[in-house]
Amino acid sequence: MSAISIRNLDVVFGDKVDASLKLLDQGKTRQEIIDLGCxxxxxxxxxxxxxxxxxxxxxxxxxxxxxxxxxxxxxxxxISRGELLVQDGEQMVDIGSCDETTLRHMRTRRISMVFQNFxxxxxxxxxxxxxFGLEMQGMGKQERRAKAMEKLEMVGLDEWSxxxxxxxSGGMQQxxxxxxxxxxxxxxxLMDEPFSALDPLIRSQxxxxxxxxxxxxxxxxxxxxxxxxxxxxxxxxxxxxxSARIIQHGRPEDIVLNPINDxxxxxxxxxxxxxVLKGRSLMTETSKLERLEDMLVLNRNDNTCVSTNSAGQxxxxxxxxxxxxxxxxxxxxSIDRLPEDTLVMxxxxxxxRQAIEIRYRTGQPVLLNEKESLIGILSDNNFYHALLGxxxxxxxxxxxxxxxLADDAERLTNSSI
Amino acid sequence: xxxxxxxxxxxxxxxxxxxxxxxxxAAGFFDAISISLEWVILSVVxxxxxxxxYVPMIMTAALAWALHRSIPxxxxxxxxxxxxxxxxxxxxxxxxxxxxxxxxxxxxxxGIPIGxxxxxxxxxxxxxxxxxxxxxxIPTFVYLIPTLVLFGLGVVPGLISTIIFAIAAPIxxxxxxxxxxxxxxxxxxxxxxxxxxxxxxxxxxxxxxxxIMAGITQCIMLSLSMVVIAALVGADGLGKPVIRALNTVxxxxxxxxxxxxxLVAIILDRIFKNPGSKEES
Numbered sequence: 178m179s180a181i182s183i184r185n186l187d188v189v190f191g192d193k194v195d196a197s198l199k200l201l202d203q204g205k206t207r208q209e210i211i212d213l214g215c216x217x218x219x220x221x222x223x224x225x226x227x228x229x230x231x232x233x234x235x236x237x238x239x240x241x242x243x244x245x246x247x248x249x250x251x252x253x254x255x256i257s258r259g260e261l262l263v264q265d266g267e268q269m270v271d272i273g274s275c276d277e278t279t280l281r282h283m284r285t286r287r288i289s290m291v292f293q294n295f296x297x298x299x300x301x302x303x304x305x306x307x308x309f310g311l312e313m314q315g316m317g318k319q320e321r322r323a324k325a326m327e328k329l330e331m332v333g334l335d336e337w338s339x340x341x342x343x344x345x346s347g348g349m350q351q352x353x354x355x356x357x358x359x360x361x362x363x364x365x366x367l368m369d370e371p372f373s374a375l376d377p378l379i380r381s382q383x384x385x386x387x388x389x390x391x392x393x394x395x396x397x398x399x400x401x402x403x404x405x406x407x408x409x410x411x412x413x414x415x416x417x418x419x420s421a422r423i424i425q426h427g428r429p430e431d432i433v434l435n436p437i438n439d440x441x442x443x444x445x446x447x448x449x450x451x452x453v454l455k456g457r458s459l460m461t462e463t464s465k466l467e468r469l470e471d472m473l474v475l476n477r478n479d480n481t482c483v484s485t486n487s488a489g490q491x492x493x494x495x496x497x498x499x500x501x502x503x504x505x506x507x508x509x510x511s512i513d514r515l516p517e518d519t520l521v522m523x524x525x526x527x528x529x530r531q532a533i534e535i536r537y538r539t540g541q542p543v544l545l546n547e548k549e550s551l552i553g554i555l556s557d558n559n560f561y562h563a564l565l566g567x568x569x570x571x572x573x574x575x576x577x578x579x580x581x582l583a584d585d586a587e588r589l590t591n592s593s594i
Numbered sequence: 595x596x597x598x599x600x601x602x603x604x605x606x607x608x609x610x611x612x613x614x615x616x617x618x619x620a621a622g623f624f625d626a627i628s629i630s631l632e633w634v635i636l637s638v639v640x641x642x643x644x645x646x647x648y649v650p651m652i653m654t655a656a657l658a659w660a661l662h663r664s665i666p667x668x669x670x671x672x673x674x675x676x677x678x679x680x681x682x683x684x685x686x687x688x689x690x691x692x693x694x695x696x697x698x699x700x701x702x703x704x705g706i707p708i709g710x711x712x713x714x715x716x717x718x719x720x721x722x723x724x725x726x727x728x729x730x731x732i733p734t735f736v737y738l739i740p741t742l743v744l745f746g747l748g749v750v751p752g753l754i755s756t757i758i759f760a761i762a763a764p765i766x767x768x769x770x771x772x773x774x775x776x777x778x779x780x781x782x783x784x785x786x787x788x789x790x791x792x793x794x795x796x797x798x799x800x801x802x803x804x805x806i807m808a809g810i811t812q813c814i815m816l817s818l819s820m821v822v823i824a825a826l827v828g829a830d831g832l833g834k835p836v837i838r839a840l841n842t843v844x845x846x847x848x849x850x851x852x853x854x855x856x857l858v859a860i861i862l863d864r865i866f867k868n869p870g871s872k873e874e875s
Binding site: 248251253281282283284285286288289290292294296297298299300301309310312313314357361367 | 776778779781782783784785786787788789792796797800801803
């Protein structure tokens with residue numbers, strides 16, 4: 178069962194909702210609807226399922242409707258049409274049609290929220306700010322302060338409990354915001370650009386902390402961001418929004434590899450693929466490798482070859498006729514200790530960053546094994562291809578032949594080392 | 595043109611008829627208000643008078659210390675009160691103080707809820723705004739006349755006029771404070787499941803508190819500025835010696851009574867000025 182299930186959701190702000198919806202159905206754009214004197218459309222026909230324990234990132238430029246969609250989930254924004262179901266124990270509650278009491282129950286027990294500008298109460302101490310949501314739950318003073326203290330320890334701010342919010346730095350204030358949301362013990366967390374107002378270093382630090390906390394707490398998180406790098410880093414799934422619609426929804430790698438249109442492509446072009454792409458999507462498949470007698474040629478220049486048995490398993494490797502060592506690398510193993518001049522075998526789920534590190538360390542292409550058989554290799558031209566952003570260009574560019582590219586690559590690496 | 599001057603619109607007569615109608619039909623109501631308010635004010639004055647002067651003096655000094663932790667302020671308060679005692683205006687000072695206190699209390703009790711309602715209901719505020727403007731701009735003497743007719747001579751018409759003049763401050767500043775509460779705080783309150791009343795008491799009012807406190811301080815000062823005018827309709831207090839001095843062209847009495855009013859004003863202002871404002875700036 179999904180934790181949040183959104184079907185054909187429309188959010189329209191203002192008092193001419195019906196008229197605006199009618200215009201929407203006629204296929205008018207947002208701007209045309211405003212020009213006709215009707216309301217601002219925040220979200221149009223959004224459908225998305227967020228599974229339990231997932232981090233779903235809503236991504237888009239400002240005004241794309243991502244915050245409007247997020248705010249509809251806890252009823253801060255009106256649901257004009259469609260269905261928005263949020264899990265509450267065994268049942269699903271329709272936020273759009275439930276009564277005040279149910280909505281309040283969902284807000285105090287099921288869904289908590291973290292805000293872009295922190296939204297801490299300036300007259301309360303850090304501790305009481307964290308306890309604010311618990312106070313809304315109706316918890317007694319002693320109890321809620323004890324619990325708030327626990328959550329403050331979790332975000333490493335227990336020594337600051339008696340300070341006021343304005344005495345803390347931005348990063349610390351947002352940690353207080355996180356602690357306040359975690360204190361509710363709700364399963365669903367809405368985060369509205371929580372790290373956008375922070376310095377890049379602090380931002381990345383908090384992203385890491387969030388990922389770490391998420392591994393322990395396993396919440397369902399709906400996260401709004403305008404930064405695709407952030408989305409790729411923390412998202413299990415990413416939904417990209419443009420002018421009130423969700424235009425693409427999928428796993429980070431799918432989005433980087435197959436942007437649905439120019440808009441998404443532009444986003445992707447400006448991201449760093451190192452942490453997103455996996456070996457599998459970069460590799461040259463075994464079947465496309467050149468064969469020399471019964472051996473597969475990895476690099477024609479120095480005549481590096483591997484031979485495989487009938488099951489596709491790599492049995493030996495050689496360069497210019499002399500045998501070289503093979504090494505099976507496991508995820509998590511230190512790359513710095515790998516012996517030089519060895520052919521390293523890794524899983525196809527290896528990240529691009531690690532693959533490059535191995536290539537840099539050993540000076541050799543990386544072999545990718547799945548179920549003990551060789552499915553492809555990663556050599557320099559695969560990496561350059563991805564780094565230059567050529568991996569998603571919709572028109573299939575002809576890949577230069579292995580030999581010439583390897584040649585260029587060799588020169589490049591030699592000069593840079 | 596002659597036609598216009600010859601056919602004067604009897605606005606004044608209409609107002610007079612209205613006030614006459616009120617006195618005739620609602621005399622009991624106004625008398626009840628007048629009698630009860632007068633009783634309250636006189637009893638409070640009596641309570642204060644029952645203490646020897648050093649008791650209120652120490653209490654004021656203690657309040658100043660509790661709110662501001664400032665030794666110079668405490669010294670000033672004590673010296674100023676001793677000077678008033680020495681000039682022989684102790685009783686008048688007490689009467690003035692009670693008048694200001696009562697007017698402020700009533701203004702705040704009525705003004706803050708009105709301000710909150712106005713902030714939640716913009717239409718109410720558009721209706722209220724010209725009335726508030728009018729209450730503050732009409733010369734005080736003008737509404738002194740009907741209040742005098744309705745409530746009779748004494749401290750009550752003075753009190754009512756003071757409230758009419760001073761209540762705009764708490765209304766306006768409460769309205770301002772509540773409507774200026776950052777949207778994000780309101781959203782945070784709602785997102786964590788605040789009921790409307792919790793939202794008001796736990797988010798809006800605390801957030802608006804600096805502004806509301808400023809409204810209360812302003813209300814005190816505006817009430818004090820009405821002391822002399824209230825004396826014209828028979829309210830006791832420091833205004834009376836001022837009026838008397840004016841009528842007899844008595845420079846020394848006028849100076850001393852005026853000085854006493856200034857001292858009371860400074861004491862009230864310094865004590866009730868928002869103690870938190872220093873931290874925030």
